[in-house]
Amino acid sequence: MREKFEKLTSTCIPLPIENVDTDQIIPARFLKATTREGFGDNLFRDWRYDKEGNKIDSFVLNNPTYSGSILIAGKNFGSGSSREHAAWAVAGYGFRAVVSSFFADIFKNNALNNCVLPVVVSEKFLQEIFSSIEENHSNTVTIDLPNQTITNNATGCSEKFEINPYKKDCLLNGFDDIDYLLSKKEDIEAWENKR
Amino acid sequence: MEKKTLFDKIWDAHVVSKIEGGPNQLYIDRHYLHEVTSPQAFAGLRERNLSVFRPDRTTCSPDHNIPTLNQDKPIADPISRNQVDTLMKNAKDFGLTVYGLLNPKNGIIHVIGPENGYTQPGMTIVCGDSHTSTHGAMGAVAFGIGTSEVEMVLASQCVLQPKPMKMRISVEGKLGKCVTAKDVALYIISKMTTGGATGYFVEFAGSAIRSLSMDGRMTLCNMSIEMGARGGMIAPDEVTFEYLKGREFAPKGEAWDKAVEEWKKLPTDEGAIFDKEVCFDAADITPMITYGTNPGMGMAIDANIPTIDQIDAAGQISFEKSLSYMNFKPGEKLLGKEIDYVFLGSCTNGRIEDFRTFANIVKGHKKADNVTAWLVPGSWNVEKAIRAEGIDKILEEAGFELRQPGCSACLAMNDDKIPSGKYSVSTSNRNFEGRQGPGARTMLVSPIVAAVAAITGKITDPRDFV
Numbered sequence: 075m076r077e078k079f080e081k082l083t084s085t086c087i088p089l090p091i092e093n094v095d096t097d098q099i100i101p102a103r104f105l106k107a108t109t110r111e112g113f114g115d116n117l118f119r120d121w122r123y124d125k126e127g128n129k130i131d132s133f134v135l136n137n138p139t140y141s142g143s144i145l146i147a148g149k150n151f152g153s154g155s156s157r158e159h160a161a162w163a164v165a166g167y168g169f170r171a172v173v174s175s176f177f178a179d180i181f182k183n184n185a186l187n188n189c190v191l192p193v194v195v196s197e198k199f200l201q202e203i204f205s206s207i208e209e210n211h212s213n214t215v216t217i218d219l220p221n222q223t224i225t226n227n228a229t230g231c232s233e234k235f236e237i238n239p240y241k242k243d244c245l246l247n248g249f250d251d252i253d254y255l256l257s258k259k260e261d262i263e264a265w266e267n268k269r
Numbered sequence: 270m271e272k273k274t275l276f277d278k279i280w281d282a283h284v285v286s287k288i289e290g291g292p293n294q295l296y297i298d299r300h301y302l303h304e305v306t307s308p309q310a311f312a313g314l315r316e317r318n319l320s321v322f323r324p325d326r327t328t329c330s331p332d333h334n335i336p337t338l339n340q341d342k343p344i345a346d347p348i349s350r351n352q353v354d355t356l357m358k359n360a361k362d363f364g365l366t367v368y369g370l371l372n373p374k375n376g377i378i379h380v381i382g383p384e385n386g387y388t389q390p391g392m393t394i395v396c397g398d399s400h401t402s403t404h405g406a407m408g409a410v411a412f413g414i415g416t417s418e419v420e421m422v423l424a425s426q427c428v429l430q431p432k433p434m435k436m437r438i439s440v441e442g443k444l445g446k447c448v449t450a451k452d453v454a455l456y457i458i459s460k461m462t463t464g465g466a467t468g469y470f471v472e473f474a475g476s477a478i479r480s481l482s483m484d485g486r487m488t489l490c491n492m493s494i495e496m497g498a499r500g501g502m503i504a505p506d507e508v509t510f511e512y513l514k515g516r517e518f519a520p521k522g523e524a525w526d527k528a529v530e531e532w533k534k535l536p537t538d539e540g541a542i543f544d545k546e547v548c549f550d551a552a553d554i555t556p557m558i559t560y561g562t563n564p565g566m567g568m569a570i571d572a573n574i575p576t577i578d579q580i581d582a583a584g585q586i587s588f589e590k591s592l593s594y595m596n597f598k599p600g601e602k603l604l605g606k607e608i609d610y611v612f613l614g615s616c617t618n619g620r621i622e623d624f625r626t627f628a629n630i631v632k633g634h635k636k637a638d639n640v641t642a643w644l645v646p647g648s649w650n651v652e653k654a655i656r657a658e659g660i661d662k663i664l665e666e667a668g669f670e671l672r673q674p675g676c677s678a679c680l681a682m683n684d685d686k687i688p689s690g691k692y693s694v695s696t697s698n699r700n701f702e703g704r705q706g707p708g709a710r711t712m713l714v715s716p717i718v719a720a721v722a723a724i725t726g727k728i729t730d731p732r733d734f735v
Contacts (some may be wrong), residue, residue: 093463093563094586097701102680107349108308108355110623120703125689149583150464153497153563154701155680156399157306158415179433179499180399184415197583238300238431240291251417252317254427258286258294259322262425265285265296 085142096155114166152181306397310420337672376648379616386516390505406486408505439475440550450485451715455557463565467497476550484622495564504536615679618696619647630720636668637726
């Protein structure tokens with residue numbers, strides 16, 4: 075059983091950069107662990123800390139006026155490697171959802187498998203959220219998974235978002251794919267025998 | 270009869286069930302594992318008290334986090350050593366085939382799969398690694414997965430995946446002087462952009478693609494992920510069969526003849542429908558180089574970097590950030606720029622053909638004094654061939670030395686890190702910020718361009734040199 079996801083209202087952390095790749099989310103040199111824990115500390119490591127390990131003040135995660143459990147990111151978030159460590163880092167830092175106008179496929183799957191909801195919105199809606207956060211860092215966004223809507227509470231505007239009904243069900247109930255596949259072992263054996 | 274694509278034929282033949290409104294349950298013929306993305310999956314099996322469902326379909330090789338010097342000695346970094354040891358122990362505990370360090374079959378998992386005949390046409394193949402797309406070159410459906418999915422495959426030999434859309438990218442005509450499979454890949458990605466094939470499985474087709482060797486086809490399919498594609502593939506043909514015949518785990522005797530007969534039915538039926546079709550003319554492709562921090566930021570080697578007004582508004586912040594990282598100016602040329610490092614290797618360009626190509630160029634020349642070159646074979650089999658063909662001697666005479674196999678500076682998990690601010694001309698697959706080491710500045714190129722840069726010490730058009 076995993077954590078369940080239903081409805082989330084939160085302030086947001088904006089990252090208006092396109093093509094944020096998995097090497098930025100979690101650089102390869104931090105992939106040496108054999109557990110899933112601790113990756114949040116190195117989320118966006120090389121944007122967050124300089125070579126000496128000091129915080130880079132200009133980076134958004136180091137700006138105390140921004141906080142929240144929703145990451146708002148530019149187009150094509152999560153491109154590159156298949157490392158699930160990227161999803162573990164995003165989740166480990168405390169994000170429950172990432173909003174962008176476009177996600178790379180593997181990152182999207184990995185996020186869903188770790189109860190981080192990737193929400194795809196239109197480019198216009200995304201830019202409006204960025205503007206609302208810039209105007210007031212305490213503006214919030216609401217993500218309603220049962221109704222598949224996302225609302226920019228500063229403007230009151232909403233958009234529907236798509237999610238595969240099976241994955242939605244998994245998130246709402248805290249199931250994972252392995253639970254499902256283990257229940258199908260006899261079918262898999264039968265399929266192997268008749269191929 | 271329904272007309273089907275190469276992709277459809279393989280995918281549909283592996284669907285165990287379809288979840289209503291959800292993904293397909295897809296059976297996996299071959300599962301490759303390495304040390305970085307597998308430990309948490311094995312931990313998951315232990316937590317649930319599960320065994321590996323089909324150990325005979327699983328092959329392991331440590332590659333990402335291993336040194337490329339002194340592999341006979343214990344790995345110095347204790348955290349890296351633990352990760353490699355963990356893979357060895359997991360393979361032993363769960364009864365899986367593993368080729369550990371110094372095993373003659375060890376190497377980058379995407380190099381050893383095809384060269385040992387594990388990868389075959391018509392298969393479904395996964396690995397916790399995005400460059401699993403490499404295996405599509407043999408006419409297989411091969412794609413990268415995350416660690417939760419690795420656990421699923423270990424536990425059930427299946428993954429749950431929505432069926433991707435289909436795209437055909439055709440390249441027709443004859444490739445020009447000094448234009449390799451790598452240039453074809455970088456050219457296509459520069460046109461498609463880094464997310465342009467997201468959601469699609471790509472079939473590469475056309476006369477220029479058919480003309481590529483097996484090693485070249487692997488280079489091209491390897492990089493399909495760099496335009497976001499779920500995977501890339503090429504229909505099996507005589508080149509494929511010729512490559513595979515006689516390899517250790519390929520079918521033998523009567524089984525071989527029967528297999529070839531089946532494989533010949535795989536190519537896309539005439540008139541089959543793709544969700545998207547894109548065509549390129551081989552004559553438009555030149556030797557390529559990247560100037561930015563994603564593989565879509567590529568251009569002809571003699572071109573100028575775009576200017577800011579050529580970039581759409583939403584992309585301008587990223588473009589400026591990227592050029593600032595590379596310390597390049599919009600509109601300038603890269604030709605003539607001094608470089609610091611050359612890297613030949615990786616699952617993209619670490620096969621024997623890549624070393625032959627590199628050696629042919631540097632033969633009779635000397636490595637430039639300002640260049641540090643790391644030449645890393647993709648596997649011990651490649652290394653063996655390099656020595657058998659005398660390529661090692663040519664390289665040595667030109668001032669180059671070979672390292673031991675591994676992923677090396679492609680992702681710089683081990684000690685092979687390009688220092689901050691240095692320029693690396695690299696035959697690998699990603700030029701992301703910090704990919705080859707914190708602050709490293711990567712330019713992706715073919716082995717030909719890398720070889721010419723290594724001996725001239727700067728970015729040089731190989732057509733002027735060869």
